[in-house]
Amino acid sequence: MARANAAYYARRDPFADFATAPEISQMFGEILGAWVAVTWQGMGRPDPFLLVEAGPGRGTLMADMQRLLARVAPDCHAAAAIHLVETSPRLRAVQAGALDGRGVRPVAWHDRIEDVPDGPTILLANEFLDALPIRQFVRTAEGWDERFVQGMAFVTRPASDLPPGAPLDRPLPRGEVLEVCADALGVARTIAARLRRAPGVALFVDYGYDGALWGDTLQALRDREPAWPLADPGQADLTAHVDFACFAAAARAAGADIHGSVTQGALLTGLGLFVRAEQLARGRPPVEAHAIRDAAQRLAAPDRMGRLFKALVVASPGLPPPPGFAPASHQGAMP
Numbered sequence: 001m002a003r004a005n006a007a008y009y010a011r012r013d014p015f016a017d018f019a020t021a022p023e024i025s026q027m028f029g030e031i032l033g034a035w036v037a038v039t040w041q042g043m044g045r046p047d048p049f050l051l052v053e054a055g056p057g058r059g060t061l062m063a064d065m066q067r068l069l070a071r072v073a074p075d076c077h078a079a080a081a082i083h084l085v086e087t088s089p090r091l092r093a094v095q096a097g098a099l100d101g102r103g104v105r106p107v108a109w110h111d112r113i114e115d116v117p118d119g120p121t122i123l124l125a126n127e128f129l130d131a132l133p134i135r136q137f138v139r140t141a142e143g144w145d146e147r148f149v150q151g152m153a154f155v156t157r158p159a160s161d162l163p164p165g166a167p168l169d170r171p172l173p174r175g176e177v178l179e180v181c182a183d184a185l186g187v188a189r190t191i192a193a194r195l196r197r198a199p200g201v202a203l204f205v206d207y208g209y210d211g212a213l214w215g216d217t218l219q220a221l222r223d224r225e226p227a228w229p230l231a232d233p234g235q236a237d238l239t240a241h242v243d244f245a246c247f248a249a250a251a252r253a254a255g256a257d258i259h260g261s262v263t264q265g266a267l268l269t270g271l272g273l274f275v276r277a278e279q280l281a282r283g284r285p286p287v288e289a290h291a292i293r294d295a296a297q298r299l300a301a302p303d304r305m306g307r308l309f310k311a312l313v314v315a316s317p318g319l320p321p322p323p324g325f326a327p328a329s330h331q332g333a334m335p
Helices: 002-011 026-042 060-072 072-080 089-099 182-197 243-252 264-270 273-281 286-300 302-306
Strands: 049-054 080-083 108-110 121-126 135-139 146-150 153-158 178-180 198-211 219-222 224-226 238-240 255-264 309-315
Touching: 002 089, 002 224, 026 198, 026 224, 026 273, 026 286, 049 060, 060 072, 060 080, 060 089, 060 219, 072 080, 072 286, 080 089, 089 238, 108 302, 121 182, 146 178, 178 219, 182 198, 182 243, 243 255, 264 273, 264 286, 264 302, 264 309
Parallel strands: 049 080, 049 121, 080 108, 121 198
Antiparallel strands: 135 146, 135 178, 146 153, 198 309, 219 224, 219 238, 255 309
């Protein structure tokens, strides 16, 4: 999965195969831009601070946030130093075009989150974790088998190792699949360590589940249609549902505070998505007004993206809960 997705993002335009929330409506970026401004105030208004996006796609989300911040929170906009975590040279060029003139400082790109310099940070990652490679383990009477790819088929072999942090205590029936994303657990630990060194908040929005669940969620999309994951490596987008419970546990164990997860619908509704939709629709021709309201429904309605997508915050210990999240039920502790 790792090699196939690396080839996919290097060669293809992923947005021909799927649409992310920022591409659906500018409202998504505007709402999160306002979220950044309030979160920045709760951090004590550090100047400068790093505004980081992991997996920034075409740069649409960051451009929409920057436009909102410049208009309604100019102090936050002026304090933000934009850092993008992106490995694709082709996408970096697209992002540079989208962000030209948006910030007060030059944009910096990095291959890995670990390469972003330390300092007060607000990080956003929308549909970033789902593209990280997974391993699949099958519960057997003797323990665990691991699924591998052989030709155009899956095969299983006795597992020789299990990734640290894998939730092996889940009560899987025999024959069921447990998915483990070691790279996502590494991101959780990296972010937590970073936020112990300097104040900050990281918001992850993705589709997935939060609880002691299991199952095979590996899927492929090509030309916006489901595809066989093993066909034509590098020509389809491979994803898997994010295990938010496992991700949160890794970040919490590394000393961070956790807020959420909450559904994307609850977060966006609580932050004023439908109020903003009505503001934009007011006075527009009926067709445009309907499109705006339909985009809001697509983002937040339970039968669309609202329930499947979750939002989770990893934060430095002691910071106030960010907008849209109840007070943390599990607190990290500095040594």
